[in-house]
Amino acid sequence: MKICTHCVLPETFPNISFDDKGVCNHCLSFKGEAKLKGDKAEYLEKFKELIVKTQKTSDFDCTLSYSGGKDSSYTLYVLRKIFNLRVLALVFDNGFLSTQALSNIHIMTETLGVDCQIFKPNFEVIRKVFKHAVVHPMYSPKTLERASTMCTSCIGLVKFIFLKIAIEKNIPMMAWGWSPGQAPIRSSIMKINPALFKMTQEALKKPMVEVVGADINPYFLSDEQFKDSKNFPYNVSPLAFMEYDEDKIVEKLKSMGWRAPDDVDGNSTNCLLNSLSNQIHINRYSFHPYAFEIAEMVRSGVMTREHGLKKLSESGDAATVEMAKKKLGIS
Numbered sequence: 001m002k003i004c005t006h007c008v009l010p011e012t013f014p015n016i017s018f019d020d021k022g023v024c025n026h027c028l029s030f031k032g033e034a035k036l037k038g039d040k041a042e043y044l045e046k047f048k049e050l051i052v053k054t055q056k057t058s059d060f061d062c063t064l065s066y067s068g069g070k071d072s073s074y075t076l077y078v079l080r081k082i083f084n085l086r087v088l089a090l091v092f093d094n095g096f097l098s099t100q101a102l103s104n105i106h107i108m109t110e111t112l113g114v115d116c117q118i119f120k121p122n123f124e125v126i127r128k129v130f131k132h133a134v135v136h137p138m139y140s141p142k143t144l145e146r147a148s149t150m151c152t153s154c155i156g157l158v159k160f161i162f163l164k165i166a167i168e169k170n171i172p173m174m175a176w177g178w179s180p181g182q183a184p185i186r187s188s189i190m191k192i193n194p195a196l197f198k199m200t201q202e203a204l205k206k207p208m209v210e211v212v213g214a215d216i217n218p219y220f221l222s223d224e225q226f227k228d229s230k231n232f233p234y235n236v237s238p239l240a241f242m243e244y245d246e247d248k249i250v251e252k253l254k255s256m257g258w259r260a261p262d263d264v265d266g267n268s269t270n271c272l273l274n275s276l277s278n279q280i281h282i283n284r285y286s287f288h289p290y291a292f293e294i295a296e297m298v299r300s301g302v303m304t305r306e307h308g309l310k311k312l313s314e315s316g317d318a319a320t321v322e323m324a325k326k327k328l329g330i331s
């Protein structure tokens with residue numbers, strides 16, 4: 001298979017094209033590392049200004065959507081120790097959190113002195129959605145260029161359940177542990193636009209309603225909540241504008257007691273459903289759901305191409321895939 005000679009995107013990626021040196025259109029339009037460095041400094045300043053503007057306006061300065069994985073654990077450290085924020089860590093337990101991830105959540109929140117709230121939705125509802133995702137793409141092809149159907153469902157629920165909590169507690173900022181490949185720097189600090197989010201909610205909720213009906217309602221915002229837009233918080237992704245070096249991050253986390261789980265694939269440090277959802281996506285579209293994110297990290301210089309290709313070639317633990325299938329009730 002032809003793969004971009006600069007990043008890791010394969011010829012099977014939607015609407016990709018290559019020049020005569022085999023470099024893809026995404027790499028050709030990349031503005032370069034120097035520009036990225038300037039953007040990072042600019043957004044770091046923006047973040048500091050936002051903290052001054054919003055701090056102490058609520059019992060918590062920000063929420064963090066926390067999975068116990070590497071990136072969100074490091075984000076928790078950054079928010080707490082570098083920016084000295086009062087963080088409410090919010091955990092979404094989709095029924096497939098690895099035991100080590102749960103243990104990491106306990107260790108990191110205790111070490112860093114952070115309040116933590118775990119939200120575990122009715123597994124029967126979630127199971128039906130995931131099981132449906134095994135055979136139905138559910139969302140637009142554009143959405144599925146960047147994540148599998150299961151990941152999109154899960155993250156979609158996380159976004160709205162946690163937004164509800166932030167609004168109800170009047171918390172001015174929602175932080176995310178997106179890697180630099182997942183969060184483009186230009187959207188790393190953004191006040192949530194209610195009209196735009198209402199459209200996003202509709203696109204996510206509609207296919208889920210078709211599967212589980214009104215049982216999905218508690219996880220989304222009501223029309224009333226969308227009308228009262230003054231309480232909508234900012235979305236912030238600190239790893240987009242902080243230094244990002246995977247080895248250094250893991251080393252720092254280990255010094256605080258965090259341990260890498262050994263039952264997940266190389267693209268996740270928390271979720272036992274990931275390998276199965278990756279396999280389904282690759283079979284359906286012939287490209288890896290993490291390809292876009294990893295290509296972005298290779299392009300921006302935070303990951304080597306070799307390391308990126310290795311991550312995309314890992315197939316995940318067969319026993320974990322079997323366990324996930326069994327728990328979903330599929331053969």
Ligand SMILES: [Zn+2]
Pocket residue numbers: 004005006007008009023024025026027028295
């Ligand atoms: Zn490329």
